[in-house]
Amino acid sequence: MLKIKVECFNLKYTLECGQCFRWQKIDNMTYIGVIKDRVLKVKQDNEYLYITSNNYDNLEQVVKEYFDLNTDYKKIEEDISKIDNNIKEALKNTSGIRHLKQDYFETLISYIISANNNIPRISKSVNLLSEKYGKKITFEDKDYYLFPTLDSLKDVSVSDYRNLGVGFRDNYIYSTVNDLISKNIDLKSLEDLDTDSLRNVLMEFKGVGRKVADCILLFAYARKEVFPIDVWVERVMSVLYFKENGGRLTKKQIQDYAKENFGKYAGIIQQHLFYNMRNGIIKQ
DNA sequence: CTGCAGGCCGGCG
DNA sequence: CGCCGGCCTGCA
Numbered sequence: 001m002l003k004i005k006v007e008c009f010n011l012k013y014t015l016e017c018g019q020c021f022r023w024q025k026i027d028n029m030t031y032i033g034v035i036k037d038r039v040l041k042v043k044q045d046n047e048y049l050y051i052t053s054n055n056y057d058n059l060e061q062v063v064k065e066y067f068d069l070n071t072d073y074k075k076i077e078e079d080i081s082k083i084d085n086n087i088k089e090a091l092k093n094t095s096g097i098r099h100l101k102q103d104y105f106e107t108l109i110s111y112i113i114s115a116n117n118n119i120p121r122i123s124k125s126v127n128l129l130s131e132k133y134g135k136k137i138t139f140e141d142k143d144y145y146l147f148p149t150l151d152s153l154k155d156v157s158v159s160d161y162r163n164l165g166v167g168f169r170d171n172y173i174y175s176t177v178n179d180l181i182s183k184n185i186d187l188k189s190l191e192d193l194d195t196d197s198l199r200n201v202l203m204e205f206k207g208v209g210r211k212v213a214d215c216i217l218l219f220a221y222a223r224k225e226v227f228p229i230d231v232w233v234e235r236v237m238s239v240l241y242f243k244e245n246g247g248r249l250t251k252k253q254i255q256d257y258a259k260e261n262f263g264k265y266a267g268i269i270q271q272h273l274f275y276n277m278r279n280g281i282i283k284q
Numbered sequence: 285c286t287g288c289a290g291g292c293c294g295g296c297g
Numbered sequence: 298c299g300c301c302g303g304c305c306t307g308c309a
Contacts, residue, residue: 018290115291121307122290167305172292209292230290274290 002051002059008073010096011044017097017275019219021110021123022130022147032139034130034146035066036103039139054139067098068222080265086240090272093281097271100219104187105180106147107220112172112207114215121165128164153177172207179205187220195223210251218267227258227266236277239284 015023015031023033030043038055040063049067053059064070077095081088109129114122126147133148133156156177161170179185190198195217202213214228229237229251237254258266276282 111290112292116289116304117291118289118307121305124307162305165306168303169292169305207292211291215290228290232290278290 002049002053002056002063004049004051004060004063004069005047006044006049006067006069007047008077008096009044009047009049009067009069009098010094011042011049013094013096013275014067014098014100017094017271018119018278019100019271020102021114021119021126032144034137034144036062037146038062039137039144041140052140054137065101068101069098071099073098076265076268080262080269083261083263083269087269087272090276090282094272094275097268097275099222099224099268099271101222102220103147104190104216104220105150107216108176108187108202108205108208109147109173111212111215111219112176112205113166113169115169115172115207115209115212117167117169125164125166132160132164150177150180154181169207172205175206176208191221195221195226198223199226218270224267225264227255227262227270229254230274232274232277233270235284236273236282239277239282240273 011031012028015033016025020033023031025031026041029045030041032039032041034040038053038059041052043050049063051059051063073096077091081091110122110126113125127145130145130147133152134145137144137146154177156174158170158174161173166173180187190201193201198221199213199217202208202216203210208216211228211230214226217223217226218228227233234251234254237257238249241257242249242253258270262269273282
């Protein structure tokens with residue numbers, strides 16, 4: 001068992017704020033998930049995380065990277081709470097959301113599936129995809145499946161994807177997988193690009209528009225300044241910052257507002273506002 | 285039975 | 298270019 005001391009960390013908020021799709025809740029403090037090459041069981045007890053896994057190689061490093069444990073969130077939360085009162089109030093409810101660093105390929109495919117979709121269905125499809133094409137891992141007498149590698153999807157057809165319940169997104173996934181293979185694109189090496197260039201590259205994949213690209217930038221490439229705007233963020237922003245226009249505002253207005261006012265941690269702010277709105281803490 | 289959900293694509297004005 | 302209709306699927 002690995003024990004890690006944490007500060008400004010809330011496991012529940014981090015895993016339930018909508019940034020990831022493959023964690024299974026055991027109770028309010030314990031979750032089981034599959035990340036990269038292993039299965040993790042993580043339990044939080046106040047300032048400690050207790051982690052068990054099928055694979056202890058490099059485990060501490062894997063966990064620290066995934067949960068962004070080398071970043072000082074106490075400082076970040078102090079900084080962003082000074083921006084305005086809305087953020088300060090939201091942070092009181094959701095302090096400790098960590099900005100996960102997830103696998104590039106998994107995030108790309110998962111967020112293509114997320115378009116005009118709901119969380120249970122997204123999770124179902126991602127899990128089915130993994131069960132069908134991912135490597136099986138046995139942990140505590142149960143079977144889990146890694147997210148498939150790019151290579152393991154090379155012969156999967158459009159209708160195979162359709163059978164996972166992804167609907168019209170089937171050919172988006174197919175096209176993206178084929179682009180990655182035929183153009184020999186290395187998602188990791190794209191880290192070298194600046195955020196705007198990287199967004200443009202991502203948006204060339206079918207099924208990746210502005211919102212999906214921004215989620216990939218935030219949740220896989222760790223670009224904390226990116227501010228993805230989905231319907232919930234649209235709602236929360238119109239309630240908190242644009243009440244006088246009766247809620248009728250464009251995404252560009254929101255984008256501009258965030259860029260001008262939220263700074264280099266706009267993505268963290270987005271997660272807190274999203275979680276507050278989504279869970280009815282902030283009302284319409 | 286309609287409406288709708290973490291949007292995107294493609295066609296049209 | 299910006300706008301807008303259509304879209305898998307499952308669940309309220």
